[in-house]
Amino acid sequence: MNNSPTPHLPTTRREFLRLTGGGLGMLAFSSFAPRFLTQAAAANLPAPARDKKILVLVQLAGGNDGLNTVVPYADDLYYSLRPKLGFSDPSVLHKLDDHMALATPCGAMADMVKEGKFAIVQNVGYPNPNRSHFRSSEIWETASDADTYLSDGWVGRYLDNCCGGAPTEGVHASEPTAVHATTAMPQTFFAKDPQNYFSIGGNARANQRVHKRKDGQEFKPLLDSFANAPATGDTGNFLSHTLMDALVTEKRVQNILQTYQPGTQYPGSALAQSLQRVAALVAAGMETRVYFCSQTGYDTHANQFNNHQRLLGDLSDSLAAFQKDLEAHKLDKQVLTMTFSEFGRRPYENDAQGTDHGTAAPLFVMSGALKQGGLLGDAPDLNIPPKGDLTYKIDFRQVYATVLHRWLDTDPSAIIGKGFEELPFLG
Amino acid sequence: MRGVLVYTPERYFMSLDPATFAPTLAWAPLKAEDWNRECARHLLHRIEFSATPDRVEAAFKLGLQGTLEQAFGSIRPFTPPASMADYVQKRDALVQERGALGPRRGGPPPAAGGLPPQRQINMDINQLERQAFLEYVQAWLSFARQPENSAQENLVMCLGNVLVVAQSKVKDPSRISSYNDLLRTSWQKSYLDMCKAVMYSPAMIQYLDLNTSLVGVPNENFARELMELFTLGEGHYTENDVKEAARALTGIVVQNEQGVFARRRWDPGIKTIYGKSGTWGAEDVVDLIFTQPAASLNFPKRFLTYYLSQEALPMPYLQELGDQWKRHSWRVDQLARLVFSSNLFYRPEFRGALIKSPIQYYLGLCQDLNLDVSPFEGQVYQTLRSMGQEPFNPPNVRGWLSGKNWINSSTLAARRQLVQQMFNPPNERGLTADLLAKLGQARAAGHGVLAVSNERLNSLTSKPDDELADTLLNYYLAGKTHEAYRSDIVDYLQNDQGQRLELVRDVAMALFQSPEYHVC
Numbered sequence: 001m002n003n004s005p006t007p008h009l010p011t012t013r014r015e016f017l018r019l020t021g022g023g024l025g026m027l028a029f030s031s032f033a034p035r036f037l038t039q040a041a042a043a044n045l046p047a048p049a050r051d052k053k054i055l056v057l058v059q060l061a062g063g064n065d066g067l068n069t070v071v072p073y074a075d076d077l078y079y080s081l082r083p084k085l086g087f088s089d090p091s092v093l094h095k096l097d098d099h100m101a102l103a104t105p106c107g108a109m110a111d112m113v114k115e116g117k118f119a120i121v122q123n124v125g126y127p128n129p130n131r132s133h134f135r136s137s138e139i140w141e142t143a144s145d146a147d148t149y150l151s152d153g154w155v156g157r158y159l160d161n162c163c164g165g166a167p168t169e170g171v172h173a174s175e176p177t178a179v180h181a182t183t184a185m186p187q188t189f190f191a192k193d194p195q196n197y198f199s200i201g202g203n204a205r206a207n208q209r210v211h212k213r214k215d216g217q218e219f220k221p222l223l224d225s226f227a228n229a230p231a232t233g234d235t236g237n238f239l240s241h242t243l244m245d246a247l248v249t250e251k252r253v254q255n256i257l258q259t260y261q262p263g264t265q266y267p268g269s270a271l272a273q274s275l276q277r278v279a280a281l282v283a284a285g286m287e288t289r290v291y292f293c294s295q296t297g298y299d300t301h302a303n304q305f306n307n308h309q310r311l312l313g314d315l316s317d318s319l320a321a322f323q324k325d326l327e328a329h330k331l332d333k334q335v336l337t338m339t340f341s342e343f344g345r346r347p348y349e350n351d352a353q354g355t356d357h358g359t360a361a362p363l364f365v366m367s368g369a370l371k372q373g374g375l376l377g378d379a380p381d382l383n384i385p386p387k388g389d390l391t392y393k394i395d396f397r398q399v400y401a402t403v404l405h406r407w408l409d410t411d412p413s414a415i416i417g418k419g420f421e422e423l424p425f426l427g
Numbered sequence: 428m429r430g431v432l433v434y435t436p437e438r439y440f441m442s443l444d445p446a447t448f449a450p451t452l453a454w455a456p457l458k459a460e461d462w463n464r465e466c467a468r469h470l471l472h473r474i475e476f477s478a479t480p481d482r483v484e485a486a487f488k489l490g491l492q493g494t495l496e497q498a499f500g501s502i503r504p505f506t507p508p509a510s511m512a513d514y515v516q517k518r519d520a521l522v523q524e525r526g527a528l529g530p531r532r533g534g535p536p537p538a539a540g541g542l543p544p545q546r547q548i549n550m551d552i553n554q555l556e557r558q559a560f561l562e563y564v565q566a567w568l569s570f571a572r573q574p575e576n577s578a579q580e581n582l583v584m585c586l587g588n589v590l591v592v593a594q595s596k597v598k599d600p601s602r603i604s605s606y607n608d609l610l611r612t613s614w615q616k617s618y619l620d621m622c623k624a625v626m627y628s629p630a631m632i633q634y635l636d637l638n639t640s641l642v643g644v645p646n647e648n649f650a651r652e653l654m655e656l657f658t659l660g661e662g663h664y665t666e667n668d669v670k671e672a673a674r675a676l677t678g679i680v681v682q683n684e685q686g687v688f689a690r691r692r693w694d695p696g697i698k699t700i701y702g703k704s705g706t707w708g709a710e711d712v713v714d715l716i717f718t719q720p721a722a723s724l725n726f727p728k729r730f731l732t733y734y735l736s737q738e739a740l741p742m743p744y745l746q747e748l749g750d751q752w753k754r755h756s757w758r759v760d761q762l763a764r765l766v767f768s769s770n771l772f773y774r775p776e777f778r779g780a781l782i783k784s785p786i787q788y789y790l791g792l793c794q795d796l797n798l799d800v801s802p803f804e805g806q807v808y809q810t811l812r813s814m815g816q817e818p819f820n821p822p823n824v825r826g827w828l829s830g831k832n833w834i835n836s837s838t839l840a841a842r843r844q845l846v847q848q849m850f851n852p853p854n855e856r857g858l859t860a861d862l863l864a865k866l867g868q869a870r871a872a873g874h875g876v877l878a879v880s881n882e883r884l885n886s887l888t889s890k891p892d893d894e895l896a897d898t899l900l901n902y903y904l905a906g907k908t909h910e911a912y913r914s915d916i917v918d919y920l921q922n923d924q925g926q927r928l929e930l931v932r933d934v935a936m937a938l939f940q941s942p943e944y945h946v947c
Contacts, residue, residue, distance in 0.1 A: 229912055239782070239946065
């Protein structure tokens, strides 16, 4: 029995045409050809340009402690807020200016800052902060106000607005518009229209088994045939198309991931492996515009220091490897990576050598195409009352607006509303 | 992504023309002579989770009204698992223990490297909550999986997708359990009374912040969702109606796990709602809402989205259904009987055109394959989550976006993975002691069949190819033309090299992963 994946379904337009022996003319009558074919045939489009901009989101799940990530080492108040948990010796930090420094394990990030491809947006949050993981994640992922509830995510709305309708995707339109490296679909992707999403996370894909016939030929997996069977009605057509797309994408993705040659050695962590997969798909020229990865463990209520440092080291090294890999493939100017976390943590450490759910925190933006790297915005004001919390200076939707407008070339007001002043990290 | 040529808009509702198919005729009961096995199959597929041939036959013989009486004639009680009472007891003890410790500042210092005791207790409570919730979900799925309970539980899910609460905010699983039971024990009542009842349910009070709403500082969350989502729909009330209703809805708090009215928190002033002024209270708001014509239309509309079609019916049909429902005093079970008896429900264009929700897909598979709901509560939850539906945890107060929103590459992959699990028994040597114990308990109780065995497949392997294809198609997908699937299956089974059992397994698996199996 041969378990290696066999491309029974075409993964390219050319292969499809070869296998079916048909031409574009036949496609016009086909109700069950993959979407990339019907669309290309309909629009008679040339192959798409390969210079589309790509967004990679990295979620720091649990709420990242900003003060021990980007450390206000010159502020005496920091040391009184963090008597046990703080860095007592600033010389181990990576200084960004005469006030702020990156935590010890973030050396790779600090190097990227020097090279102008890594920006730190300080003190990001939103008004009337909510301290529930669930709710605050929802606020970040749907880009809502603290007191409004939206059903779709900001990326979902972007895709609904910008990628529906017109067959701009050309020959690879069956490729997913967004890919997540998590088991469950992130709320960020929730959309009104059916979107073509794909997961590269969680467990291995459900492979179809391949058996050999008497004549030595392999059986064509039955599900491929079912996906190709004529469907009835709108719902039936939709399901067949989606399944067909999924099978085509799955095989294509499997092939890409198996044969990928990364341009650098990645760390062994789950985050690094996700990012390597993203790099593979980007390098293969997938049409996917948005990728979503997640790193968990930031909910550091107790014994924070070592755990948090380990997480930051993983984040820093993984991001740096990803960037280096993209550079090796000359894709670093085409990809923008952005981190986010549902909230920062309290400035006052708690009695368990940890920190509780807080408000504002820095977020990171990384790309070879940054206009301005390094620190952006003002350091948090630590002059706060007992049990107090940080006050955000930059609304997270200013970051989204910048990315939507200056990176994804779309009008942010349609996605997240008006009035969010953009930031200068992109030109 | 929408394609240009790919999805043609639904056409069939254009054929629903009030001029040629009068709304009164549409909602009139199906004639006895029109009831056949295909109708029975359609009905079972929609009101339950599957339609196995034996149940189709039984429903056909029983007739339409008899089948509806069996499904909606009486309430079937669901007893939460013993672990729920156990959780409540343990949690209460922990809460008491935490109270005895006094405030955390100045309390006893934590052991070296440990947590302060109060914090440790909070974490223990979270852990208990999570575990009790997962076990509750597992027990509920097992209950719903029993065919005699399926119609009721499907209806409870439909109600829960309109009158939404979510465990992610409510947290306490005993509140979720009570709320779910409130829906279960009141579906034979008027929807108006249900709306009044949910206002006093601790889960709803907490989910939509009624407990923070008091005179002077009303919280509009519940008032708004009550009008927008539960009863009227957007455009049928003003901002001012919401604000005034929020004042009338002040004063509800949770005491001893009951929603109660605390008069001192209530705003006794004059409120004007839909132009009527009075010193309205919470119940008055619901009564006033049901003086509005839209109240007779909104819930039926949501009901039809769940049971009939994702596409809205033309207004004359909805209006007629709303009028009839109102004459039945807005009783939920009467709405179900009206719809499921109607000529319209059995129109061919509505058959096999709804996409099963992940829970419906999962329970349908369990029933079709005669498998038990897995006793591994964490795994079951994760499976449903990866398919896009966490039980009792809709993404927000609008409930799940159903239909095509259930399906994309990632959720399809999760559905396929589930089928694969169901045809491959778990490797018991790889199970932790904890999971093995659970499996042992489930088996001892006669509920431990988790995967289709080779023995069961063997009963099929001796059949000739075409007969085997017919058997499977008729059993699981029958009622449609499946010539294409049939020839694919026959073709697949040919020419094997003594691996027939494997091939038969492939055929069965592909069938449950096929586009046709995702619809009902």
